[in-house]
């Protein structure tokens with residue numbers, strides 16, 4: 665059996681409720697633009713405050729971030745295709761991408777697509793507690809249709825495109841023409857909805873620049889006490905064509921404005 669046949673068979677099993685035993689069900693006919701697979705997210709990470717502690721001041725900071733993003737992107741030409749990135753590793757890109765996507769999906773109650781484009785160290789499946797076999801790499805390498813890989817998470821209108829099978833050439837794939845086509849297809853599929861890409865950090869992995877060039881805007885994450893100033897400046901310079909909309913200052917102990925946050929986010933339009 666060819667690789668693509670194997671993948672399609674796995675996908676069929678998953679859609680039929682088999683796969684890894686998680687509950688899933690078909691909700692629309694093949695060919696529909698609505699994702700066919702539903703997996704209820706199980707979120708445990710305490711930093712995903714928009715789910716685990718929605719009344720906290722930190723969750724409120726994410727709602728402010730969402731409002732800023734909406735203000736900066738709902739212009740004449742809707743800038744709906746956004747990426748979240750940072751300079752080095754572990755600064756909170758994935759947590760930020762998730763909290764932002766969840767807030768948009770909850771408050772607007774309409775579809776938001778979250779794409780795990782960190783093909784090197786994907787983490788969104790773990791954070792969401794959703795484990796499937798198909799994802800972006802399978803669409804890139806094997807020509808699997810995007811519709812087969814999309815998952816409805818049960819969180820508002822949040823739809824998830826996992827990173828997919830492990831590959832040996834993630835940099836090449838993210839910079840490929842096929843990636844360009846997939847971004848176009850997603851734009852076509854979700855012309856009036858937000859599509860948020862979680863990515864690897866910029867300095868070690870220059871392919872992020874190729875992704876940024878395909879999208880409408882970038883949210884840049886800096887983590888207090890983690891991101892060295894020089895690295896931050898170098899990354900922002902590298903991202904000059906990626907339309908940085910603003911900066912999320914993550915895990916701040918610093919007091920900003922009138923409030924005191926021991927964990928907060930601060931968003932600033934350049």
Ligand SMILES: Nc1ncnc2c1ncn2[C@@H]1O[C@H](COP(=O)(O)OP(=O)(O)OP(=O)(O)O)[C@@H](O)[C@H]1O
Nearest residue numbers: 711752753754755756757758759760785787914915
């Ligand atoms: N504001 C915060 N306060 C405390 N812990 C945080 C905060 N933001 C993220 N973390 C934790 O830091 C770790 C890294 O976060 P995350 O996965 O979002 O970073 P990342 O930038 O996506 O990392 P990578 O570069 O590996 O993809 C996780 O354990 C996460 O729970």
Ligand SMILES: [Mg+2]
Nearest residue numbers: 757758782787
């Ligand atoms: Mg990450």
